[in-house]
Every structure is written in C-alpha cells, then in structure tokens.
Amino acid sequence: MIPAAFDYLAPTSVEDALAALAEHGDDAKIIAGGQSLLPVLRMRLNAPEVLIDLGKIDSLRGIRDDGDAIVIGAMTPHSVVGSDPLVAEHAALISKAVEHLADAQIRHRGTFGGALAHADPAGDLGGPAVALGAQFVIQGAGGTRTVGADDFFVDLFETAIGDDEILTEVRIPKHTGWGARHEKFVRIVHQWPIVAVAATVRVDGGTIAEARIGMANMGSTPVRARAVEEALAGQPATEDAVRAAAERADEGTNPPSDLNGDADYRRHLSRVLTRRAVLAAAGA
Amino acid sequence: MTRITLTVDGAQVSDDVEPRMLLVQYLREKLGKTGTVIGCDTSNCGACTVHLNGTSVKSCNVLAVQADGAEVTTIEGLAEDGRLHPVQEAFRECHGLQCGFCTPGMIMQSVDLLKENPNPSEEEIRLGLEGNLCRCTGYHNIVRAVQHAAGQAVTS
Numbered sequence: 001m002i003p004a005a006f007d008y009l010a011p012t013s014v015e016d017a018l019a020a021l022a023e024h025g026d027d028a029k030i031i032a033g034g035q036s037l038l039p040v041l042r043m044r045l046n047a048p049e050v051l052i053d054l055g056k057i058d059s060l061r062g063i064r065d066d067g068d069a070i071v072i073g074a075m076t077p078h079s080v081v082g083s084d085p086l087v088a089e090h091a092a093l094i095s096k097a098v099e100h101l102a103d104a105q106i107r108h109r110g111t112f113g114g115a116l117a118h119a120d121p122a123g124d125l126g127g128p129a130v131a132l133g134a135q136f137v138i139q140g141a142g143g144t145r146t147v148g149a150d151d152f153f154v155d156l157f158e159t160a161i162g163d164d165e166i167l168t169e170v171r172i173p174k175h176t177g178w179g180a181r182h183e184k185f186v187r188i189v190h191q192w193p194i195v196a197v198a199a200t201v202r203v204d205g206g207t208i209a210e211a212r213i214g215m216a217n218m219g220s221t222p223v224r225a226r227a228v229e230e231a232l233a234g235q236p237a238t239e240d241a242v243r244a245a246a247e248r249a250d251e252g253t254n255p256p257s258d259l260n261g262d263a264d265y266r267r268h269l270s271r272v273l274t275r276r277a278v279l280a281a282a283g284a
Numbered sequence: 285m286t287r288i289t290l291t292v293d294g295a296q297v298s299d300d301v302e303p304r305m306l307l308v309q310y311l312r313e314k315l316g317k318t319g320t321v322i323g324c325d326t327s328n329c330g331a332c333t334v335h336l337n338g339t340s341v342k343s344c345n346v347l348a349v350q351a352d353g354a355e356v357t358t359i360e361g362l363a364e365d366g367r368l369h370p371v372q373e374a375f376r377e378c379h380g381l382q383c384g385f386c387t388p389g390m391i392m393q394s395v396d397l398l399k400e401n402p403n404p405s406e407e408e409i410r411l412g413l414e415g416n417l418c419r420c421t422g423y424h425n426i427v428r429a430v431q432h433a434a435g436q437a438v439t440s
Binding site for chain 2: 001002003004005006007008010034035038039041042051053055079102103104105106108109189190
C-alpha cells in the first residue's frame, strides 16, 4: 500500500515549520516519527497535499532537568525517553509506560510529542500524562503558550494544538520517589490496550499520601480516576484498602464498545487494573 | 520528486524519488535489495526491519525521503568479506527458520537487540522480538538462535 501523492517539506527550524503551516493551512499535515501517521496515509484514510516533517529540527529533541520539572522535547524518540535516567528518577510512570509502547522498532522511530499530539484515546502515553499533570508547550506565530494535561486532550484524536501551531515540548512535574506501575491489558502484546491504567503513588510510612491515576481507552480522551485518587488519600497501603478504592475506577468514565470488549467489560477491567497498578506502585 | 542521498550497506546512493515512496520500496525497487521483504504492509510484522542510523526500524513505516542523509543497513549488508554475521550463522546453526520469510527482519532485530543488551534473558529475547511475527517456528528456534549468538547455553 502506497500513500496518495503529497509534497514534502523538511524545515530545519520551528519558525520555518510554522511558516510552512501558515502557507499551506488545512492542506498540510505535520509528520513527527510517522509511526501512526504513515499507516493512516498508506491505507488512504487521510491524504494531505503537503507533509511537513519535523525530523530535521534538532531543537525539538532532548530531555533536560528544569528544576521542578523534566522537559521532554516533542521529537525525542520513545526509546530515548524509555532509557533516560532523569525520566526514570523523576517520572518513573513515563518509563514504565514506554516499556509497553508498541515494539522496539516503533519505539526507535516514534516520538514522545508525536504520540501525544496524535491523541489516540488508546495510546500508552495519555494516561501517564494526565496522571502526572503534564504541561504541553505549544508554539505558534504569536509566541508560546502552555496548556495543562486536563485541557490538552479535547476529544478523539483532537487536542488543544491549533491548526497553525506546533507542540514543541512537554514538561513533566517531578514525582521523585513516587512508586509507579503501568498495567496494560492487550489482546496482542505490541498493540493498543483494551484498557490501560497508569498509577503513581507516594507512600509515607505505610500510608498512601497521594495517588495519581490515568486511564487509556475509558473514553474519548485519557481520563483521571479521580474518585479512586480521593478515596486512596490517607489510606493504608493494603490490599483491602486499595481494592475498596479501586471499585470506583470507572466513575465518570464513558468507555467505548468495540470488537475487543463492550463498555461494561472495560469498566470491569478498569477496576481490576487500577487495583493491580496501585498495589504495585505502592509496593504493597 | 525529491533528491535524496544516503548510504546503504556501505555504498553511497543518490536518487530522485517521489516523497510518498516508502523506504522499503526504495530499497527493493530502486536499489534491487530484495533481501528486505514486505510482509504485512501494516507495520505489524517486522519482516521489513532494517537499521537506520544504527537502530532498527520497520522500513515500510519510513519514507525514503526521511532517510536522506542517513546510513541504512539491510540484511544484505550484514555479512563481511563473504562471512556470515554471527547472528546469521546462529540462525542457520539453530534452524531458526522454516519458510524464511520473516528471517531478514528477525535477524536485523536480533542484531539490534544484542547490541542494546548483549546478554539477554529468554524473556528479554521474546520481548525484544515482539515486533516480529513468525508463522512457522513457534519462535523457539529463533530464541535459541539469539541465545546461541549471545554465546549462551540454549534454554528454551
């Protein structure tokens, strides 16, 4: 399968990429690592007239420590994020989720920002992003703005990034010392989850001080399990306490029904996976 | 058409290509390197795996224009001076193939896996090859071949 014909631009700066976006408007599509977009183009589910490749913009790659946050450049490949010691130390939930993301070849090529901007509700990074309160740095002709994770994911494959804007980096507030676990329930190991739960927990003397939980494929965007987070605060890190709190995982969600499972099955999965993820993250 | 210049299996090549041309098409149709095969055409099976700047990628999921300036190694570039690469040798020794269609991708991914983790456990080998599908062997002899190439006792 071969994509429909398109023109190809490979700007070397964000400014040039923004200028190309402004010139071509709706006819253009940004390509990052292309691991989600190229299959879509090959199947001709989309046929942009112009492809703007961010692959030659070096400033979009890299990971740095910025005080209270770890900053991940949008074009940093998953394999780099997954093996980065800063990420492992301060945002372990990201490292754990990247381990489960697709397969080695896709992780070499796919990018952190590309996957988040794609906003597949079954994507592996959305759950950790909402759980950790990621901040999305978006650049346009008028400058740069920052959008929080709760506002970034708008709907199915839709984010707060405007048609004339580019996601440049993602700031992950440090969660140093928090336990983390990503539970992904799949039919085929390297594919999308039926449901995934990303949990990170701060335990203080056997008590769960704080818990943050993000879920994939429980709605049209990644969602927080806020009822569980509230129920866990101050509870002992025990199986009974976590089991009781996890029963509320599907509160406020609107999971889809498809060939892999109906909505009720996903609700069940969210409760089971939340219990497993929180227990493991709490070291219980 | 877009002009691209890259190194493939040690030789510099330069061509005008349509931007929509996939890297795997370029390798097979322009360069005649048919050792790299197209399996599923959906980026699932890994049969088309090559190395792009030293790491494994699925060449059906990369545009040829994205490989401009890059170094590509295919299954045809692994052997040196007529001697099989140790991973190729191990696949032959352990009978890590039956029909052979997945083999170019399996070997390229196994080379990448051993570069990142020279002494993998059996589980790490199976996980490292999760993006490569084989419909003949049940994977056992492939895992054995990787263990053999790593200089380990074969366990599976």
